[in-house]
Amino acid sequence: MSFYVTTPIYYVNAQPHLGHAYTSIAADVMARHMRQRGEDVFFLTGTDEHGEPVALAAERLGVTPRELADTNAARFEALMPRLNVSNDFFIRTSDPRHVARVQEVMQRIHDNGHTYLGTYEGWYCPRCADFRTENEIAEGNTCPIHHIPLLREQEENWFFRLSTFQEPLERLFAERPDFVGPPARYNEALAFLRSGLRDVSLSRGKFTWGVPVTWDPSHVFYVWFDALLNYYTALGFAREGEDLTDRFWPPTYHLIGKDILKFHAVYWPAILMAAGLDLPQREYVHGYLLLDGEKMSKSLGNVLDPFEVMERFGTDALRYYCFREVSFGQDGSVSTTGFEARYESELANDYGNLASRTLAMVARYRDGHVPEVATDAALAADFAGLEAEVAELLDRAELSQALEAIWVRVRRLNRYVEERAPWRLARDPDGAERLDETLASLLEGLRVVTVLLHPYMPATVEKLLDALGQPSLAYAGTSFADHGWSGTVAPIEPLFPKR
Ligand code: MSP
Helix, strand or coil: CEEEEEEEEEECCCCCCHHHHHHHHHHHHHHHHHHHCCCEEEEEEEEECCCHHHHHHHHHHCCCHHHHHHHHHHHHHHHHHHCCCCCCEEEECCCHHHHHHHHHHHHHHHHCCCEEEEEEEEEEECCCCEEECHHHCECCCECCCCCCECEEEEEEEEEECHHHHHHHHHHHHHHCCCCEECHHHHHHHHHHHHCCCCCEECEECCCCCCCEECCEEEEEECHHHHHHCHHHHHHHHCECCECCHHHHCCCCEEEEEHHHHHHHHHHHHHHHHHHCCCCCCEEEEECCEEECCEECCHHHCCCCCHHHHHHHHCHHHHHHHHHHHCCCCCCEECCHHHHHHHHHHHHHHHHHHHHHHHHHHHHHHHCCECCCCCCCHHHHHHHCCHHHHHHHHHHCCCHHHHHHHHHHHHHHHHHHHHHHCHHHHHHCCCCHHHHHHHHHHHHHHHHHHHHHHCCCCHHHHHHHHHHCCCCCCCCCCCCCCCCCCCCECCCCCCCCCCC
């Protein structure tokens, strides 16, 4: 089956921060997990380069929008391999191939009668590049996200007849309760929908940094239309000489932050209906990473630099931390002390130490040979159904719950070491059989949790699988399969050394 997962495309008005890394890592966990399951995966991320926020930021810096876009898009693109994110393509909306395909789809929407020329007046946030409805305005006519004064704007725009999609969208929400998750976000989108849809601007006449409207080139498309369409356009040119649209459209999962729910859950399906395209299967909305209680964001200036964090703790530690400290789907605070604590107690102690001592004991007591005996049935019972449980949770994008399910078993294995006390068995003249069973069971348990941890911590897992004499998971394939033991295992250096 095909599995197409996307992240939002990131604004290039600023450099990447941990909030951006977060969604990309989340999508990567899902993509890697699905590849392990043998699915045909396409994973897209990229940058949103047009529109007023970028034009304004460029102006402030005294560079052209294109120069700013080139500089920052390169930073986002470089972040992905650094995070060990395995995206299949990186789309830039300034790519002429994207531009051409946006024009093609928008022209179709125009031809289908879903547009008209009108005058818009309303409160506008230049940072959000969004007009605010009355109930989206904070005190003193300010933007609730950016805390800056909203502008009263009036302009002649092309409009998209969003209001005519009221009923089809209500039907969509009624028929597909899993269209948006988690359920609280589904309800939020539904409430917005039920408050009554109004037509929205589709073009802007005041700016030139965008995709020209084909039927009225004095306008450019409002950036959100251009941006949302990336999910569709990319499939047309991601592979030289090949069109992937039939193979991967519609998307299986859009992962987004809660700030852009309205655009994805309401505008986007309407745009696709207007263009006669199939709708995405699911959207999953995660919360904010907070620093000092506020959303981490460039405009608020409270950002954690993911490059710095990885420098100190390593890429896998960052990937792991994101889904442990904050339950995926909810808001939560991150901090350097939080990193240090989990690095020490969970990565170094729970998992790293389990791996080191298991391998060290097999080396010491059995010369590195894997005992060829049956594993402990009581311990195996605690692992029964784990793979299916993790798969089911990741099907619903429950990244923290899936990780917790695995971690419960990591801790179970540590308790097993204490219960069995292999060092005592090794001194007991009648303990050989029980020691064999203990070591074989620990190795098998370690193999299982490690294979399941692959999407979260791919580099660490590769290292450990190598020591366990197991095949690499770097490539797609029947990766959950039990490949058996190769006979010997090798001791390893600590996976998460003291910092
Ligand atoms: N360009 C638009 C998205 C267009 S998608 C068709 C945009 N870009 S953004 O760079 O401002 O934010 C994109 C995404 O980054 C958010 O939806 C969210 O996924 C992620 N995050 C940015 N800051 C974040 C936090 N502080 N915490 C968690 N994720 C956040 O909106």
